[in-house]
Amino acid sequence: EWETLIAVLLTLAILYFSEIIPKTLGATYWRQLAVPASFTISWLVKIVFPLVWLSTRLTKLFSKDKDNVITRDEILALASLGQKDGTIVSQENEYLSNLLHLREVATEEILTPRSVVHMLPAVTTIQEALDDPQTRQFTRIPVYDEHVDDVIGQVIRADLYEAERQGKGSESIVSVIKPLSRVSDRLPVQKLLDTFIKKRAHLFLVTDEFGQNEGVVSLEDAIETLLGREIMDETDAVEDMQALARSNHREKLRETKAQSDAPESNV
Known part of the structure; x- marks a missing residue:
């Protein structure tokens, strides 16, 4: 019971202090806060830049899979879907299919x-x-x-x-x-x-x-x-x-x- 109550209170506190109050203050005193906020954000960008760079490099290093590479079969499947939806005509689908199969003939x-x-x-x-x-x-x-x-x-x-x-x-x-x-x-x-x-x-x-x-x-x-x-x-x-x-x-x-x-x- 206490765990549930604490979780609910923390959720409300985070929502209130990190979302509602900052947005309300920003909407009300945006002229006064614009200049100091810009300097603060600029310094934060410079401070966290090394961490962002390191994180990007590590992500590229450990994710060398080809999930983002579009295969020939996927192109043919998309062409077939396009023909069914009316985006491309059947003749265009046929040309594309023949083109992608030329190296197999x-x-x-x-x-x-x-x-x-x-x-x-x-x-x-x-x-x-x-x-x-x-x-x-x-x-x-x-x-x-x-x-x-x-x-x-x-x-x-x-x-x-x-x-x-x-x-x-x-x-x-x-x-x-x-x-x-x-x-x-x-x-x-x-x-x-x-x-x-x-x-x-x-x-x-x-x-x-x-x-x-x-x-x-x-x-x-x-x-x-x-x-x-x-x-x-x-x-x-x-x-x-x-x-x-x-x-x-x-x-x-x-x-x-x-x-x-x-x-x-x-x-």
Whole structure:
């Protein structure tokens, strides 16, 4: 009982002498107390400064946890909450999610496989290249020397048309060939985008750990991975160029099979 009574009395005393009386005096005699109070507070700040500094240092020393660090998962969770609340639209949430996952996606997941890539042999003439219907479907075409693993560069469709206009249709496509850089199939798409920007390139040859050609990847492929949707410009006849490449490859296989199955004519 005495402990309860003492606690109540102390609480009332602290409230009365440290809250009510000082505030009442300050509100009533604020003009008279302003100047002496400012000097008193200034001295108190100087006196307790070493203690405050020491306390701050000790706090930083013993609290090296990462509780205040915002993780990627927390950002994604906040974006989802923002979408539910209507603060951001679903498309913005999708872009943010794709952006934060770019480093987890390898180049091999977005490339166009070598087996379906339209490539031209170096001995092809400019006119022969333009006569090929598939050449008109792609802006950049890899060029190989003796076999498809020996890629020596790329030709740009616009350069082929310009060379034909200048009367060079009978020349080899090597005359208008451009370099084609290589990247690893393990390269994250995030770094792939940086590489495209640094090298000012639009197409890379993708190789595995043994240097074997696995296919090609374009700047458009990387951006589509970021946006989560297909990109079409005014020169694109189809929406998904990778799907078109696979379709062309299947058509070639069907033609080859039909030719092999055709009965030989009797002489």
